[in-house]
Amino acid sequence: MKRLTLPANTEYVRIGDIPGLTAGARHPIPVKNDETTEDGACIGSAWLDAVVLNDFCRRDHENALNKAIRDGVVTPLNEVSLVARHVNDGEGFLEHKEAITLIADFKRFAESLHIEVVNSDDAPGKASKVDAKKEKIRAILGKIEAADCEFSRDAMQGRKADFFNLCKTLERESFAYISQATFDDYLPGLCKFMPGARETDYYRDIAAKLG
Secondary structure (H helix, E strand, C coil): CEEEEECCCCCEEEHHHHHHHHHHHHCCCCCCCCCCCCCCCCCCHHHHHHHHHHHHHHHHHHHHHHHHHHCCCCCCECCCCCCECCCCCCCCCHHHCCCEEEHHHHHHHHHHCCEEEEECCCCCCCCCHHHHHHHHHHHHHHHHHHHCCCCCCCCECCCHHHHHHHHHHHCHHHHCCCCHHHHHHHCCCCCCECCCCCCCCHHHHHHHHHC
16 A cells, blocks of 8 residues: 655645645656756656656546545535535536545545555554544444444434544543544544434433443
């Protein structure tokens, strides 16, 4: 798996930049060597090969991004209000390239291309703070499954806020000082909530069995 390193504390990525970023991770373009001239004459063959490979890869990734946007894997957000944009049938990368998307969406997309996205402050080989919190959530879900045989992490009742309160109760040090929105960003790939779910006492009631 290739690795793409972003600046520390990156929260959003411009959709128009995504194909170039992922293509650069798969097929980086080296610095031109001494055979290169200002007008492009006498360019080394290795450099030219890298440029061609990068260009083909970028086009493939644009097509993959189109599908990811249409499938809801990557959600375009208004760059000012951060409200999700409506994606009409047939729209994709070109129509939303000026929008931004959450780093979590970008990481999911990159993983589908076998690219690992890390921040520059994440030490190689060491779990990041986000990964550590996801492991805490995964462990809590496992405890609920052990306590309630009818519980399904793929069809969870109640609201994300109800589950967030349970996580804060069980792992206060990990979740007491993050926002609901940040917590919600951790959930994709870990669990899913039933559509139209309403407030519930389920997670409050089961907390005593999990302590």
